[in-house]
Amino acid sequence: MAKENKKVFDGIYAQLEETDGNVVLFDAKGAPSVIFEMTNPVLRLCTDSERYMVFQDVLANIVQTLGEGYALQKQDIFCRQRYHRDVPEDAEFLTRSYFNYFEGREFTEITTYLIVTQEAQRGQFVQYDPKKWLDFHSKVAKVDDILTEKGISHRKLTKPEVNEYLHRFMAFHFQHGPFSMTNFKASDEYLRTGSRIIRSYPLVDIDEINLPSVVKPYTEMSVNGYPVATDVFSFLAEVPHADCVVFNQVVQIPGQRKLLRKLQGKAKRHGSMPDPSNKIAKADIEEVLNILAVDSSLLVNTNFNIIVSCPPDKVTPVTSFLETKLYECGIMPSRTAYNQLELFINSFPGCAYGFNPDYDLFLTLSDSALCLFFKEHLKGCEDTPLTTFYTDRQGLPVCIDITGKEGKVKMTDNANFFCIGPSGSGKSFHMNSVVRQLLEQNTDVVMVDTGDSYEGICGYFGGTYISYSKEKPISMNPFKVTREEYEQNFGEKKNFLKSLIFLIFKGNEAPSKIEDMLVNQAIVEYYEAYFNPFTSFSDTEREGLRQKLLVAAKMEDDYEKFATDMRDIEEQINAPEPETKTTVRALILPSEERRNKIIRQCRALRAMIVDRATTEAEKEKAASKIEVYKKELHETSMLMKIDKQIDHMEEQKRRLKVPSLSFNTYYEFALERIPQITSLEKIHFDIRDFAAILKQFYRGGELEVTLNSDLDTNLFDERFIVFEIDKIKDDPVLFPIIVLIIMDVFLQKMRIKKGRKALIIEEAWKAIASPTMAEYIKFLYKTVRKFHGIAGVVTQELNDVIDSPIVKEAIINNSDVKILLDQSKFKDRYSDIAAILGLTPIQKQQIFTVNALNNKEGRNYFKEVWICRGQNSDVYGVEEPPECYWAYTTERAEKEALKIYLRHYGTMQEAITNIEADRKRAGISNYLDFARKVNQQQKVMSLW
Structure with missing residues (x-):
């Protein structure tokens, strides 16, 4: 650093203080800033362009809320880190192997800061303005509210965190752990600090602004033939040879009226000179003015600066990489950025108003400027008690809740x-x-x-x-059920057994409703007979059966049968009354006694009809009553038959015994009970087919043991x-x-x-x-x-x-x-x-990026998998250490080789440890090749 610039870093900030609930950083001119750490809401390679548009709207909302006299600065820091995870000593061997395998693996970490800065008044001295001070804190609170409302993870930095952030930026050291300062040496092309080069790449050359004519909040790249939405600057996570990249994005919101008048005057001047280039310039200005009149966009001064740290001999390939990637985006970065020290100092957090307006800032619309803001974050670990580790797309272990319902964020039911x-x-x-x-x-x-x-x-x-x-x-023995299961979960067990029986009986053919009813009833009665052996019907059960069978009998009672029955009843009434009269046996007569009583009443009425002393009216009344009694006699006759039928059913159920629960006893029960049901219900079921098909699982059958032996x-x-x-x-x-x-x-x-x-x-x-x-x-x-x-x-x-x-x-x-x-x-x-x-469509795009990225170099056996939990979906990597590979392998030769080691060493852990150590010792990278050598020798390598 030149002698006169030895204290150039001393003049960056005036003060850092905690006041009014905010940690406020004042730059050298008195401009106050509050710094938020945040997570960009768009997941890298999520393929969903809508998410970029949503974040664009959030940023636009913040800019509109801040308004004139404020600047929004965003810094995305891409830092190369080395993976480390503390593993408990009592962790499983394969788990320890997993994290040891990833220990020290390089990955890019993205950290994002959003800085709100209020413009300081111009002048030699900074004066306290209470109204302006309150407005600053109000605007910071509103930005906080917007981020919270949109669900964007963020927090304000504490005073020690701001202090560390500033010192890390000055040292340009964002790797985890301690860091130290060293001397800076500035030149027109870069800064040198210790063994590293720091170089700034402004995106815009003020003298010739080479930006694409149309900008969007995202770009598209082709993966496996599918267009996939990605950030315009997603390549910043992949800059070769760089240990740290900072993308500094600044938007200043100047007074709009003054700028509009300036633009209108400029348009008039261009229009006054009839020249093709002036006509184009006038048309461009008028288009901007029209947009400002119609939309809610603002005119802003912007600066976009990529700052890269790398070894001195890698500056050329880094520059070439960045220029190539920016050209692909339609951006031609500045080739005349000779003010490297000034660019670096003005990119410090909270220094949004430090840029020189003559050659560092360019004027554009706020919507266009915000399209160039970086919007992505990398996968992180989920907050969940059940962790399943995969890798992200760059090979870093991340844990997710594979169930989707046990983590802090519930994704599934x-x-x-x-x-x-x-x-x-x-x-x-x-x-x-x-x-x-x-x-x-x-x-x-x-x-x-x-x-x-x-x-x-x-x-x-x-x-x-x-x-x-x-x-x-x-x-x-799937038929074995405890009394507790029977009383609490019999419905579930019954459905399972029904499915099992129909699988044997019908195969893939669906059962008919009659078949379903019969098998269902047989299962229900089978367990009822075991847990509650039958003795007799209660009075209530008998009455219920009587009514049910009476309805069934009436269903079968057609006109011809009814006419025959009525003729029989007529003959019984007309027959001479026997000499021996039946005595009353009970207060409530059984059906037969009631039948005899009604017949006697009918005979008495018939005698009245033939008696000459009976009037015509009395005869008609008696005849009518006889018809009523005849119908009652018909129903009584049916009830007599039903009572005998119930007695028979009672005897049948009494005979049905279930000594134990197994397929054998169910088979015996079903073959006796199902024909009884079909006979009673007068329905068809081929019991012989049923018996023949199920017989192979019955006593002496080929498959008897399958369903009749109690499980261990x-x-x-x-x-x-x-x-x-x-x-x-x-x-x-x-x-x-x-x-x-x-x-x-x-x-x-x-x-x-x-x-x-x-x-x-x-x-x-x-x-x-x-x-x-x-x-x-x-x-x-x-x-x-x-x-x-x-x-x-x-x-x-x-x-x-x-x-x-x-x-x-x-x-x-x-x-x-x-x-x-x-x-x-x-x-x-x-x-x-x-x-x-x-x-x-977004999920289809994600699925076709599986194994389609160039991310396999230097990795062990590795495949990708798409996982969707509810509506939350993404692609993860399945990468495991060699020890896990030996435990998982399905290759027969590898399994046989592992068994040889298992026989020698006794435990699977020792077998895996030694076969992997021997493979490395032999210098054979391919697992299968080493396994074949082991199988050929039929002994562990130490005995070859």
Whole structure:
């Protein structure tokens, strides 16, 4: 630094004080400023152009609120940091491996400050103006209110924070941790401080303003053939070789009337000289005046300055990068920025009025100037007790609430999910990562798999891995129910058993309503017979049955039968009365006694009719009464038959015994009871077909053990259970039944155990994707929500989603969390799935940026995934350390090599640690190549 400029930094500020509820920074001329730290509201690569427009409106509102005599300064600081996270000593081995893998990784951090500055009065001395002072604090409060109302995260800096901010800016050191000052050396081209160069790149050369004729708050770049909205200056996060970049944006709001008069006079002068360039200038000025007259825009003086810190030998590539990116935006930066020290000093926070109006500021409309403000932020960690770590688009670990409902911000009502990803997209790898993190956070997980995808992670956590085989089939007793379950949740259990029986009996064909009614009634009566054995009908039950059977009898009573019955009754009335008379047996006569009494009354009335002493009127009355009695006799006869029928039903129910609960006893009960019901109701049901199809699960049948053996109760205490049923995936009968009863096991576990539970069904879900199962799957998805549960399905075929109604009705409509992996191969026919999943155009754009960015260099096995929770969606990276890769791998050769190490070292942790150390020691970067060498030797590397 030149000798006369040794104290140039001494004259920047006058004072920093806390007053009237604000920390106010005064520059050398007395202009007060208040500094907000804020988060730009637009997430980088969100692809939603509307968000940029909304923030543009917020900034415009702030500028309009501040008005004349104020400046708005915004500084976005892009600083290279190194990742660090404190990991508890008792953390799981794979968790420690995860964060150790990312330790020290470089990333760009974006910090944003918004500074409101009031213009100081011109003159040698600054005088206190109480009215102006109150107006300043009022405007600061209004800016605070606008940001709060629009939901933009922000806060005012404290006095120590402002002090640190100013010193960090002077040292141009924004990396975390301590920092120190060093000497500055200024030249026309840059500033040198220690081993770094600081250079300013003003965006506008005052002598020739090269800006695009049309500016928008965002620009578009093509990703995978899709136009994606992004910030005009998003490239500032990617400046090569730069350790820090500060984008300083300043808008001064001068007196409008004076400027308007000046512009109008300038337009007249241009119009007075008939010259093509003057005509263009006049037209431009008139267009600006028209905009000012129509819109609420303001004339503002602006300065945009990019300040970069980099090593001395990297200035040329940094300059080349910035110029290239700015040219792409239609901006040609100033090539004559020789006042480097002045530009740097005037870019200090709160120095918005320090720029020289002759060569540092250019006049434009406020709306145009605000289009050039930076508007993006990077992904951050969510505030949630349940953390699932992914990486952001630049490779930095960030945690999200995968359920969408446990975090501070509630995005969903339920945590159910479905995951779609074609083969090779990293679907199983991603699910392994999610399952690991769920298990580490006290979640009970039950998985149904068809491909050994979770054998490694199950072994690591010491879970129970149940693999189906003919020698050791998966067997359960889904009919076994405790009295407590029967009294509290029988409706749910009944629906499950009904689904199970129809799955065996009808397959994918939907049952008829009659079939549904019969099976439903048989299940209800089966459990009633077990828990409350039948002895006899109560009087109330008998009366209810009597009325029900009477209605049924009347339904069957056609005219011809009625006429025959009436002729029989007529003959009984006309028959001679027997000599032995029936005595009254009770106060309330049974139906037979009542019938005899009515007949006697009818005979007496008939005698009156034939008696000559009876008048015609009396005869007519007696005949009428006989007709009434005849109808009563008809109904009494039906009641007599019904009473006998009820006696028979009582005897039948008494004979139906259920000694224990199992498929065997249900089968026996149903084959006896269903024919009784069909006979009583006079309906058709092919009981022989029913018996024949279900017989294979009955005593002595091929599959008897499947539904008649009690499940190991210890499974309910296991935190992680994997059912591997790959060996029966082609069995059309057994496969769906096993999947279904596993789901029932999960439901029982879910009700019994406290805490979070998850059921994840991989490709096996297709076995139960039938109309028969639709209602049960809906019930499952809705029920898990009540018990702090998660239900999820994982599939790879796009057609599974498009072609299956059950996917849409039962799964998609009941899942608030959607997870999609690389869908690029389906790009040309994605409209169908987008319609079924209810994807917006913005979400479709996000999905097709998956794995399409140039962000894979220097990273381990890495795939991206799109996650939507409610309406909140974004793309995340699945990047795991080598230790996790060995635990997750589905490659058979790699799994076999790991088993060799497991046999040698005894524990999965030791096996993973040593196989990875040996791979690095051998200098083999490819996991599969090293695994093949291990398999070839059939022993660990130390024994080769």
